[in-house]
Amino acid sequence: MSTTTQILQSIPVDPLTGAISVPIYQTSTFVQEAPGVNKGYDYARTGNPTRATLENIIAQLEEGKVGAAFGSGLAAIDAVVKLLQSGDEILAVDDLYGGAFRLFTQIYQKFGITVNYVDSTNVENVFNAVTPKTKLIWIETPTNPTLKISDIAAIAKIARASGCWLCVDNTFASPALQKPLSLGADIVLHSATKYLGGHSDLIAGLVVTKDKELGERIRFIQNASGAILSPFDSFLVIRGIETLNLRIKQHCNSAQAVAEYLQEHPAVDKVFYPGLSSHPNHAIAKTQAKGFGGVVSFTLKTDTEEAAKGFVTSTGLFHLAESLGGVKSLVSHPASMTHKSIPAEKRKAAGVNDSLIRLSVGLEEAADLIKDLEQAFAKIKQEQLQTA
Template structure:
């Protein structure tokens, strides 16, 4: 009798349950660039680590199962995973993207690959009419973030997938914020899922990683070829760190989400805060849609202060919370998107979205909630002194 394992059990044990050769509970780090052949045409299945490595393979297979995909491919960063997806297209092709997304994604499409003739159109994907209006004869894919970065806008993945199917387009979803623990885009109709494994999957701010997960064998084969040829592959050690991080993914996310809800409510009640952007607030615009397609709200939120003059003081005054880029780790980080993660987004788009001098973003960690709220309270109140 085969036991059907839950998400949590698979996350803890990995697909192999440890090393079958030695019985090691922690899957080994195969820190080798190349592998010995037993004879002509007699390989162990591993030849060169750029093509495949046992530790990376374990991380890939584990994430594929958790995400509900046939296969996952591990990259050296989230940006390199997005880059591989871009290589699926050719000059003249058109890609529709969420207008509110990670600044590095914008930079790839509008700077690096624009010179190669790839056309990108950025629209508010929360309104599917915008997507339909942007489709033309050269459109090949729709790329969305949901919830988006940093405004936490929620896009209906099922609705986007329906439009894509009718127009024979690929749907690519960046699932970094919610991870497969809270959201499974492939089950909602997406073709490919992207992760910055640097964030919640790793969970400790100590690695760089990216993943693509999918079900279509033909597309996966193309991506594998791109992966090996361009060389931005996930290292054995970072693969092991991902495996270690995934073991506690569900515990970390549940605790961080619990903290996030309390922090969001605290910020809402503070007289210096104009608005809080968090999917877990019942009065937030994307709350009901997110509940329909996800099982959680995540641990990232943004908030707008009433007076931009208090921003420097807040960033200088936090003690428990760290002023740093990135997100998804056990430590709580505060970020100033306009000068950090979204500095390269054009001014007109930032203005339309509300990414301005008043906006701060929090990646909530797993520290004691009283310490976090007291730290925020002291930082905000320090403005008065």
């Protein structure tokens, strides 16, 4: 069965009315037949039919047991961290999303949860960094924004042997390309704001667990903490998932073309894209994913923040904005935008240099996007000549 067919079959027809689209149950509470006797729902924070449909869909697509939908990707991350207690340690990938870094260091560190960072592209680094206090290994693959790839299956073996959980942030790949639970991970997480929603019109987070009991613990945290996804936004994510596979194919094809163009450009120093044979983790990416995603990052030979900012303000089709995964192409400067909360020395050690630029390749024609990049390069070259 094709991925597109699997996705569409996972989205049910409404059994009550036969509606082909999932209904939006915009209600805060549900009438009960008697105290504690209801039709499966009592209060919308605890459960809502629209949200439940989304949670079931993502659990099916990620081949897990339990799904939970949150009001943002960070709310989803927060729920996973709440599985831990004071004295526990997280072992996290060094090239970490800035929001997760901020949450780990400025919120949970004061509660006695410590975080150690490691380059997880080398499995030995992970093995050597695990301690008896490590309860959670946290990886992104591909990472944001340098697109490092970690061997999920190998790290899952380390997690099992060490008695800790492996959580994989699958935002950049989506279940259309990669299924971490089938590779041995315990928890998979998404910022559904990105490829799952796909249209830059919602904020959402999703968690899926391989184990039912662990999933029920996440559900308890979801209800107790209350950071739930609204019915309307749940509907929007479902609507986005319907076209996920088709969109991902176009994102991947165009990103590959853009990466190959950048690799040959004289003003570019390094290109970060797993689909390039020059990428150090290209072989692993080929074995554990069906494609390489729609994000391309690169650094300029003029490694300054000024040069990067000059470039990101010179594009036309690539709109300067945070986020990624939407139908319209975006460009950002991580050092001053998504990763500004990370100390400069730690950020640079992870490969996020001052001139690094991240592209979210949308659904425009690849040739048009390359023309846009070409004119941006020409513009900053002209400006450099004028100021020389």
